[in-house]
Amino acid sequence: MGKRNKRSKGELPLAAPGDGDDELVPDDDDVAFVKSHRGYGAFFGERLEVEGIRVATTKRRKKGPDEDDVTAEYERAPRTVASRAENGEDDAPKTLALPVKRLDGTVIHAPTAPAPIEGAGVDDNMHNITPAARAALKKAREEWDRHEKESKALDASEAGAKKGKKARKAEQLANELGKTEYRQKLTTDKWWDKKKDGEGDDDDEGDDEGDDGDSEDDMDPAARARLSQARAAAALEEEMSADERRESVKARVGATCQGVMEDPEGKWADLREVCKLCEDRDGQIARLAALSMVLVFKDVCPGYRIRPPTPKELAMKVSKETQKLRDFEAGLLKTYGNFVRVLVRCGGGKGKSRSQRGKGGPDSATALRCLCVLLESLPHFNYRTDVLSALVPHLSHVDSAAADAVAGSIANAIKADMQGDTTLEALHMVAQLVKQNRCCCHPAALSPFLEIRFDEGILALEAQKAPEVLSRKQNRKKRADEREMIRKARAEKEKRKAEKERMKSFGHRDDSDSEEEDLEAQLERDMGEASGRMDNAQKKKMQSRMLEATFEMYFRVLKNAAGANPARGLPLMTPALVGLGKFTHLISVTFMADLMEVFRQLLAGDALSTEQKARCLLTACEVLSGHGEALQVDTGEFHRQLYAMLGQPSSGSSGWGGSDKRDGSSCDGSSSADRGTLRIRALQRFLGGYSHVDQGRVAAFAKRLAGAALCAEPGEAVGALGVSRQLLAAYPRTRCLLENERVGTGVFNPAVDDPESAVGLAAVLWDLALLRHHYHPAVAAAADEVARMPLAGAVPPALGSHAPAELARLHSTTRGDFRPAIPPPKVGKRARTSVLDRQTSRGGEANVLTPGDELARIIAAERTPADERDRLAQTLRRHFCETREFGVNVGLRAEVARLRRMSIQARERAEERRAAEAAKAKKAEKAKKAEKAKRAGEEVRGKKSKKKVKA
Template identity: 30%
Template sequence: MGKKQKIILPPDLPPDVADDEIEVSDEDLQFVNDNVDYAGFVSNLDTNLITKHVTRVADVKEDALEALYEKRSKKKSLEKKKEDNEIEVDRVDALPIKTLDGQLHFRTAPKTAKKPGTVGSDQIDGDSSDDGVEASLVKLTKPEKRAKLKKGRKEAKKQEKDAVKSEVQPTPQEQVLAEVEKELTAEESNKAMKFRLAELGTELLMDPESNIKSLKEMLQICNKGDHSITVIGLKSLLAVFKDIIPGYRIRLPTAKEQEMVVSKAIKKMRLYESTLLSVYKAYLNKLIALEKQQPLKRVAVRCLCTLLDAHPHFNYWESLLAAVLKNLNSTDEVVRKLCCATVKSLFTNEGKHGGEATVHAVRYIAEDVKASDCDLRPDSIEVFMSLTFDEDIGRAKITEEKKTKGKRNKMKRGTEEPSQVPANERKKNRKEQISKMRDEVKADLKAASFSQDEEEKKQIQSQTLSAVFGTYFRILTHTMQSIAARNVDTSNESTSQWGTFPLLAPCLDGIGKFAHHIDLDFMGDLITYLRKLAEGGGSSSDISGSIQSTKRLSIAERLRCCIVAFKVMRNNLDALNVDLQDFFVQLYSILLEYRAGRDQGEVLVEALKIMLCDDRQHDMQRAAAFIKRLSTFSLCFDSAEAMSALVTVKHLLQKNVKCRNLLENDAGGGSVSGPVAMYRPQVSDPNLSGALSTVLWELNLLRKHYNPMVSTLASTISTMSTATQNQVLLSYITPQQAYTQSSIEQETFDLKEDFGKNRKRKRGSESVVSDVDQDVKMGEADEDDVLRKKFCDHFVMVHDMSESKRLKDELSRTTLALDLFEKYKNQTKKKQSATTTKVVKKLKVVNKKKKMKLT
């Protein structure tokens, strides 16, 4: 504004010279003629274009010039209108056009897209453009308008086709770049979501009440992201819920309670609880839905199991428990083990839920067994083994209360004061006051303590027991019915995918564990069922019949039936009087049918211990029959079964002194004092086998057994005789311990001699060398024995030291516990004395007030 800009004027044009005055020299003509090629462009000039920009044209009439000027003015006005309706294209995107005048014209585009076939005010007809007449001012007839619309539509279709053709397909490089860009953006979004989940989780754990709304955002992130984000989101929500869920069930306020005016703290608490419940419900529904998807099934089941294990008391526990119990029969082994472990922990930790979840779970399993017709995996029934029941809960405390009541009544009778009030009314008033005080104290104790009421606990345990035994008896009846149907129709041999009777073995184990809780009214039916199942489902009179019946039940299942029968009898010894001879007969026949490797040796060893070793009284004929059969049994099988059988034989010989006559190797054989004078091994009844008339010649062969443990035990048994009747011979090892020890040592056992190689010896010097080698081997064996003794002594000393240290620690712990118990007793005595003094004072005050009223 301060300084004036200098205006630069263009240079002046040269003065006009007439054609007559122009003089061309000969030299110029000669130069042009010599250089015709340089002047050839003049012939290519367009004279028409040049005449457009010439203001004056020679030999033209004045009327034609005026018409020409009018056309040019109309064209200029139309171009201005076009410029007003058009937008100039960016100069970077398109190059300009330079005219002959030297001016630059940039490309333009219309402001609004024009519909094909329509004629606007700014549109110009191509035919009338030369005449300078606008198309909007021309009135067209109806057929002309229709023809024009058709042309416009055709042109629009052509333009669309050209646009589709002009679209260039992307190259493979561009496609790869686009995919890489998408992946990069997805990774960035996933990282952002992970960081956001971490932030929300930390905020919730720090202050859950003020940041409870962030739970919804975390759940939304789980729904938005891909597989990895959903897994991380589910796990983070699990950690948050596991931490912030309270130890009580949330009850939402009713409509009337919401209308009431409350404080800000209560409003905040209600908002917190309602949002927590809504998001928790949505989270559970999402887990149950994801459980059906294979890639996310394990993650969903793990979250459900951890929630049920941590908070089985919280809202929606029934749907959570149902989702876990459905997977007890899952084909996925990981999922099945997770659910079984969760249900077992639920049964053992009943203090968290008060036993409601236990009853619900047991009833659900019972209904599932009924619906599936006992065609489930054994894991679904083995869960019952972790249940625990109290025996006669609350009886001792009730008797103590009755005793204390009687003592207090006696004390009250002795300390009554004479008054004008009748004795009956005074007693009633005192009883009412004491009952009120006791009720108040009990209510306060229940509110303060988290322990469950004894009556409720008893009721819950009775319901669980009835459901458990209902499933067990259902399984037994189903096996009996199926065996009977197969005996009738031998072609019906279809088995389930988990075996012939998959639930029978866990059912028998459970009956053996909870046999002392069974009602005596069902004992007779149970023993008959077990007897029939031990026979294999039918009555077998001989060995061949029993072998045919084993097609129905396995050896292990039959042995379990015998074991359960003995457990039931021993737990109810005073109430039952049942003969168990049939079970001994079945065990006697099973010993011949047993095959090592095919059948379960642990079950056989348990049956030997319970039926033969633990029983105090045995018939002499039966004991002799089992001694003879077990000795022949030990000849045919592995060292583990042989050791357990020989240990059982030793137990029987120690208890039955008369059976040691089998060890006598006289010319006439064993004792012939029994009812049967000849040994008959083919008989199924051990009492009729006549085993006392034979000799244990098998022990002589077992003394040469390849396993040193078996050989030493056989030699010790053979040294027992009738001469040692008065000696007390005790064996501190059971058949089960012998079986486990020998099975462990059998894995690392090596033969000392190679019996398969037949070595040929030569005469002469080679015999001397062999003798020397034998002497060297004997010396090495003596050194090995010395070292073995030293190592044994050392390990015994170390073991004694560790045992003494452990006993000292246990002593210190027990003394501390006793001291604490004495302190607790003293404190409780002081509290009881204080409460009694308060009650006495209150009673005295009440009596004084009554006296004052009466006076």
């Protein structure tokens, strides 16, 4: 019970103001009783009201005759009749006269309080609202009916036997005390209750509640009906579960917002309800409400800044329409202010504690998004400063997504900003942020200001107006003149004042010349404001202030980097340099010396990464070249730095050794692939660009560039060779580097990091000979091109019309591609391969790795129900079976091959053996023959000897 009680107290107003007269009905004891416990029974207040939607009419009619306030009844009568006709309700009074205790222990006293809503109004409105809302309402009603039935059943069973403890006590009290006294007490009680409830509301809604009541009084009936309907719906929603409530609120918010967008001047008051929902405890509801509020404001807010009317204007009598407009403006402004306040509270970022952020309201991401949209779409509107000041701190936080979003919205706002005041405000805020955080902000923080459009014409006018050079005498005279003028003006003023005093003493009334004048001036100003045009002087002032703020910010970053304790990682360095490069033509000449000094310090120090140094050089170059001064200044120091950097080994993909860990710092869209080209760009700007450079220096650079190309990544190598080609073409004397003969005195010293003292003219570009055999065809071609340059005379332009930086980007391999594309390897003689390899090359792979036709078809077919699944399983089974069989087959083939090999071997071995045996047999035969011959010989000899003997 307690829980519900609390909830209802917090959320809802007890009764609409309409029921004040009914509460004073003196005779009805029951009514009095319930009234007296209104404060305690607040938990069912809303139910009473909703009950009122249906019951009130009948009730009131029944009570009608003996009611005191006949006129009120009379006023209400026609509507009641109409409602009865519409509702088609039967006349039988549905009274719940006795208090009812429900299952959960809550006591429902007789709902004798008249309903806060005229039923007719509600039903009339039913066809005004959207179907969704109507459905929601209907649903709510059904639910209510269910509750009612429940309670009726209870009513029947218990018949009011048990009353609440308090109720009983009150009854006793009523018996004891006289009626009038009791009534008196009643009224005081009620007064206290009401006050308390009012306070509760005040807490909820903030300061606008005070005149909320006032405005409700003079609201037109339709608005009031809508308001009370919304309240009723809110009351209903209290009863629902979270999901149901969300659905219902969604519908309600949608309907309300639609209504407001259709007729903002008539229905603006409805926005307050939605605004209240923005602070809902349920984050999702708050989110939805906030998002839809933003859309509505975007649509509804006027294209001018709303200004509170002056007392004079208030005192004036105005037409009805003007009054309506004025009301609309005031109300809209108030609602908008509240809404912004909620958003600012919730979108505070991580820096704020939970308690600071408050309990209700949308999550911080949504609030941030809302604020961003507000800034982008309503930069001219009131509370812009609040919105900006809530957004800007996000730029210093770690949350990269938030910072990017904020930066994007600020950029858009600046882009759309014609007057410049939004820009200036944002600038000041970010500059302050940068100052406070000691340049430790998100890199995106400075990117919006690249969008600023400085009107060069106006600024140039200012720049042209150089202070005239005066001699000392003239100076003195001028100053004296000025003094004289000031003195005269002051005297005049004094005189006029004295005269006025004098006249006043005679009773003369001043005819307020000055006031009239003021009025005229003001009128003129207003007209100017309305036309949205600024005069030149104002524009100039604004522009120069903007410029000042921008450069102050940039210089702060630079100075910080060059200072004793720079920000860690120098996150703002790159954006600041990019910005300086962009607005370089606007830098005042007086700053130049300081700026160059800072650059020199930065380059000499080791606070910067190499990539940042390259960027720094590029910016310095842009600053120098952008000015187009009459006097050319030789920038030896920068050349030295560049030369030294070229000498450092460039590490692989990132080019120039700069491995940038912070992804956010690439703010002009230069991805990692472009870093190599950054260096080339700097080189090109410095050497091939605007100014004339020493021959010796150029020669040293050409030599070092060729040397750097030897070990650089191909893209960069192409770029470096392109630059060195440009150098050689521009300075014909340096082409002696291509010759064998020694020119000039001294020996080239490759170890020195100073192009002046390295004696570049004595060098020989032998690097080109190596580069002509580079594996990358583009590099080889570029080297060849440089090596073939004629030793004297003009040089034809390079074959490709691309600038070196462009070439470098084109041929860069850091993105993983290779230009020209690498040809696929040639298919040569087939090497000895395994059986499986041979199989695959014969198309076996296709069999193994691609699913069969059927499988493919099934996969391609639409989603399968259960029987399809069987087929799929079957096919898959078959597929795997086939695959396995194929594997087995391969194995068997291998086995066969092995066996065949073995049998061949065995056969060979057998043959060998047979051959060996044959050989042996032959030998044996030979031996036998020999023996036989021997034997024969012996026989012959024997015969001979025998013959001899015979002879």
